[in-house]
Amino acid sequence: MAKTILIKNFSNSAGNSVDIRLSYQFYGRKPEEAPVILVNHALTGNSIVTGKNGWWKDLIGEDKCIDLRKFCVLAFNIPGNGYNGQYFENYKHFKLKDIARIQALGLDEIGINKLFAIIGGSIGGALAWELAVLRPELAEHVIPVASDYKSTDWLVANCRIQDHILNNSINPVSDARMHAMTFYRTPQSLSQKFQGKRNSQNRSFEVENWLLHHGEKLKNRFTLRAYKLLNHLLTTIDISNGSGEYLEAASRIQGEIHIVTVNSDLFFLAEENRKTYRELVAIKQNVYLHEINSIHGHDAFLIETEQLTDFLKPVFESKINPTHYNPKSQPSSEVNFNEDKAGYTTLHKIES
Incomplete structure (x- = not known):
């Protein structure tokens, strides 16, 4: 069952104050007892990432690449995707960076300050880039799949x-x-x-x-x-925050970066990811490029599960840093917990 966080008076890129309902779901182990992996959905996806109707069920589950017996998986819904009934009339007032800021606030209020990995496909991968630049120390592994850190022409x-x-x-x-x-x-x-x-x-x-x-x-x-x-959010991908210094921004990410591209992708082009890798690896050591070979284009990240698993299995079988989860971790003291009538947990930020 999805839970929700109420973030009051969030200031978006247009300078407007908006109340945000950020809904999310956990899968696998509890967050206080296992490393947490944040999974970001694609354009028409949602927080249902595994199980019978899970959009990435071939990658996430018990005994699968992301093993739910070993990890806690967290999936947010991008606010405005309609999953929890929230929409934005002035949707062009938001940028993808705003969604990353909302996710960061959500993590703070849930009480998670370290992630084993951030992974996402398509716009979800771009969101992984944005969040990793916003919080360079947050994740041990950053895995943007079939994506980019900028909106190309x-x-x-x-x-x-x-x-x-x-x-x-x-x-x-x-x-x-x-x-x-x-x-x-x-x-x-x-x-x-x-x-x-x-x-x-x-x-x-x-x-x-x-x-x-x-x-x-x-x-x-x-x-x-x-x-x-x-x-619209796809047109706002920009980890440089408007400066054009994409490599400088990406180089600040402390964790390993695993760029996964598709050789036939006609949306997020492989040549752009190859260029990013060549330039970024020259200034940052722990950067890796994995290329899915497929005739199926952008959707190959959902189709070629065996190749994706081969690339990522060593990451998710790597030694877990114990600092990436804290059994005593608690949500911020500046948060009130309440149960609303729908059974969601709402976390109301106390205004100063």
Whole structure:
């Protein structure tokens, strides 16, 4: 069951004060008895990361790469993704850095000041970069998967098309999703999957039916307001805080950095991650690059679980630093705990 933290009067990048409901879930061991791994979801994901409906269930679970018998897994919902019913009308007032700041406040109020790892895919990986730069000492391992620490021109261009679809289409979520699927996969992936086949009943191409299916499927579980926010946040990835000094910012991260890229990714390009690795490893020692080889493009981080496990298993089997969990760790003394009617734990910051 999800719990929630109420962060009152959060000041976003536009200088507006907003009350934030940050919902989260724990999996596996208790946070006071085991190292904690923070898992960040992708654009249409949420805090359900494992179990029957978990979006990363092939990577996270008992006896899996991230073993729930050994670790405590924490997953936040990006505020505004609709999971807990919260949306932002003025969504363009937020940047991804704001989400990292909200996560940092959430960790403080839960009472977690050390993480064994931060891992995330796609925008979740970018959020891992942002949080790691915000709190350089927080995590022993930072693992951005199929992601980047900046919004490239190519990424912004695709998000602009998505924005136009979301604001102008009569069926915006479905149509935007169909467009997105064309850069989440590759021509080779679609060719292998469909081989030019047509439906036996209506004679339409099977690839068309597949796109329509994914569009309608997302429309039934994801809202327009959430899609607009997350798409906008993709255009605000910037660990340099506007200075353009990305490498300097990344070099301040004290933990190991494991960049996982996909050779065929048409969204977060592999060449950008390779360049980041080459330049960052020259000024920081504990940086590693892992490349998934796949024809499936961006979605390979969800499909090629065996390759991802091969890369990450040594990380999650490495020696655990005992300072990364504190059995006596308690939430900040500047927090009040209450149970609301929905059964959520709400942590209200006491205003000075």
